[in-house]
Amino acid sequence: MHISTTLFDAGALPREGGTWTKGTAPAKRQGVSVALEGLTKSFGARTVLHDVKLELNAGEFVAVVGRSGCGKSTLLRAIAGLETAEQGSIAIGGGVGKIAASVRIMFQEARLLPWKSVLDNVAIGMPRSLNAAAATLATVGLADRADDWPAELSGGQRQRVALARALLHEPELLLLDEPLGALDALTRIEMQQLIESLWQARGFTAVLVTHDVQEAIALADRVVLIEDGRITLDLKVDLPRPRARGSVAFASLEQRLLGHILNHPPAPAIAAAA
Numbered sequence: 397m398h399i400s401t402t403l404f405d406a407g408a409l410p411r412e413g414g415t416w417t418k419g420t421a422p423a424k425r426q427g428v429s430v431a432l433e434g435l436t437k438s439f440g441a442r443t444v445l446h447d448v449k450l451e452l453n454a455g456e457f458v459a460v461v462g463r464s465g466c467g468k469s470t471l472l473r474a475i476a477g478l479e480t481a482e483q484g485s486i487a488i489g490g491g492v493g494k495i496a497a498s499v500r501i502m503f504q505e506a507r508l509l510p511w512k513s514v515l516d517n518v519a520i521g522m523p524r525s526l527n528a529a530a531a532t533l534a535t536v537g538l539a540d541r542a543d544d545w546p547a548e549l550s551g552g553q554r555q556r557v558a559l560a561r562a563l564l565h566e567p568e569l570l571l572l573d574e575p576l577g578a579l580d581a582l583t584r585i586e587m588q589q590l591i592e593s594l595w596q597a598r599g600f601t602a603v604l605v606t607h608d609v610q611e612a613i614a615l616a617d618r619v620v621l622i623e624d625g626r627i628t629l630d631l632k633v634d635l636p637r638p639r640a641r642g643s644v645a646f647a648s649l650e651q652r653l654l655g656h657i658l659n660h661p662p663a664p665a666i667a668a669a670a
């Protein structure tokens with residue numbers, strides 16, 4: 397299988413060289429298209445992704461939902477190049493086999509280095525970009541916490557730092573693996589609004605894995621449902637932004653999606669594994 401991407405794993409040095417630009421004011425840039433074709437991934441005898449085909453348009457926000465253990469994170473990790481699929485192809489920002497895009501991934505845990513200041517955590521991998529790191533920290537609302545240690549921050553603030561660290565690399569594709577899952581309800585909604593506004597301002601393509609159907613509808617242009625390693629629904633969210641969570645249209649879409657998930661019980665093998 398082929399992956400055409402340059403990956404920056406959150407909290408780590410770039411694995412394959414970089415494509416960022418220096419400066420304090422990132423120019424708005426388009427996201428990249430992503431095309432998965434025939435993606436199949438197994439762990440031992442267990443196949444967790446079956447012949448997955450998925451196309452994302454440049455700048456699109458796609459949410460991936462589904463029951464625990466259905467393969468959401470594996471799909472995201474495969475796009476990031478953190479898992480190798482035995483069959484299929486992943487093309488990011490151009491032809492298969494070509495390094496063409498900057499990709500960042502955010503996890504449920506912020507994965508900050510406790511012995512580095514907040515600012516130095518944002519600037520990991522880009523130590524000569526402290527001015528840009530400070531400016532990015534300001535865009536996530538933490539300008540006054542630059543000199544603090546990660547341990548002095550709340551969980552939501554740590555995720556803001558992780559977001560700033562990802563944004564400093566001006567990603568064209570941002571992969572979000574349940575990054576708000578550990579936050580309280582109010583902080584979670586504030587973070588959703590922050591992610592949405594940054595996505596609108598910067599234009600990157602976003603893929604969000606989430607258990608939260610409401611979060612998916614609040615943020616995504618499309619919601620993709622995975623069941624037993626297969627995409628079984630690809631639902632366009634045709635609601636104006638910002639999404640009005642209390643509206644009839646929002647609630648009816650939420651009910652429709654939940655109904656779809658609940659009416660499709662997991663296969664016994666997956667149920668046992670989850």
Ligand SMILES: Nc1ncnc2c1ncn2[C@@H]1O[C@H](COP(=O)(O)OP(=O)(O)OP(=O)(O)O)[C@@H](O)[C@H]1O
Pocket residue numbers: 439444462463464465466467468469470471607669670
């Ligand atoms: N490294 C691994 N080794 C073996 N099996 C794995 C590995 N990673 C994932 N799996 C299995 O693959 C299946 C899909 O896991 P995955 O983490 O993608 O599910 P998920 O939909 O993200 O679940 P959750 O919502 O609970 O995070 C599960 O059965 C899991 O046990």
